[in-house]
Amino acid sequence: MHPENDLQAFIREGYLHFLPHVSLDCVVFGFHDNQLKVLLVKWKKLGGWSLPGGRIKRTEHMDDAAQRTLEERTGIREIFLQQFHTFGRTDRTQNAPLGDVADLFGEPIGPDNWLADRTVSVGYYALVEFSKVNPTPDFFSEACRWWDLHELPPLLFDHNQMVTQALHALRAQLHYQPIGYTLLPETFTMPELQALYETILDRPLDRRNFQKRMLGLGYLQRLDERRTIGAHKSPYLYRFDRFQYEKALQEGLGFGQYVPMTSFAG
Template structure:
């Protein structure tokens, strides 16, 4: 009974305070120890998974809506978040048709109309260090957790396509903007940074060329500290120069040449 009351309240809230047929979806990438993961939600009482996201409030800017959804699912505030595509196909039920999707979700009759309408969704991707995240489900879901990027199940709607395109966009971004400020600890080694790039790109990089390019970018500060405890010579620790890093992001300076 409480569930039905809260559901009805949310439906009325959507009708009154949110834009109809426009939503945001978030591809939240998490990196830690050489693993790239994506955050997914499991709908109540089902084994069906999807991306986090939500509707946009009438008095809310689009980006603000995406940041709000991101905070609600991760508990984090200062996160790299970027819009990457608008999904507006007439049929966005890619793997499971609309009728079967709504049946699987077990939505009561009064809620079906709200979810059956055509939605245009603005896709964003975010980059986080996933150990800093507190995955939090929403009202419609029982579970929020990380999935390895290579083990993502068949998702509801067109969310598999969203992940694929977000990953392609992220990989392209590596050619003109730095990545790592929100994904690495404050102090890190050059091998740590290279491992991050290799994980995202899905391929190995030449160590010398990578180091030369990164240092030539002018955004790293080498510290007088070394990281000890490994099998090889203790590498120097680095950190990002935040001011220079943000300047490069703003200017979109070319990374590869």
């Protein structure tokens, strides 16, 4: 995005090409080892972790800026992205006084630098297939990696709050949209899908009710294969059937209208 020689220009006069006072931050969810993961970056100078974020080019749609940012951090295109809240408190960055950093990447920066100025940030959450992600730091960060959702460190800015709200938004959406599939590989077993739901909702679900519900929605396609797992019975593989899903949507069935799906309590 900013080749080395462009970095200092970006810090010094990036506001010519990017909108100042507005940024976006992404809560990227992945699912691995039966845990929800969140992608974080570690800042070079500030030394703390934050969500991957970015700025909006002056000629670029905001949603495209979010896609671009995430493509840079993950290597994935066409990411499932949902805007969930915009954060506009005056004190949201007091956690990490960028303006007090005398020297950012060899470039002097002060409280008057456009990057240190007050910024309203638009929060997106993203659902990605864990194994497809290739975490990549940007110029401001020395590291980029997955963290377990329940073991996040204290984050810079108001990013801990962002994660919390993103999780709430994700849970709410889960009841109305078949978003779980974007977190899984193309084929998956019913127990895997259930584990994902249990992790997101953070409570156990009943196997039988869960399966009835999922199959009842009518757009899970059972394949003829089974997955061989250790010393146990092999579960069937399923695939999300996008065609049947569109069809179900049009018939007003499935999600969209009703479908509370608050509980397959177990």
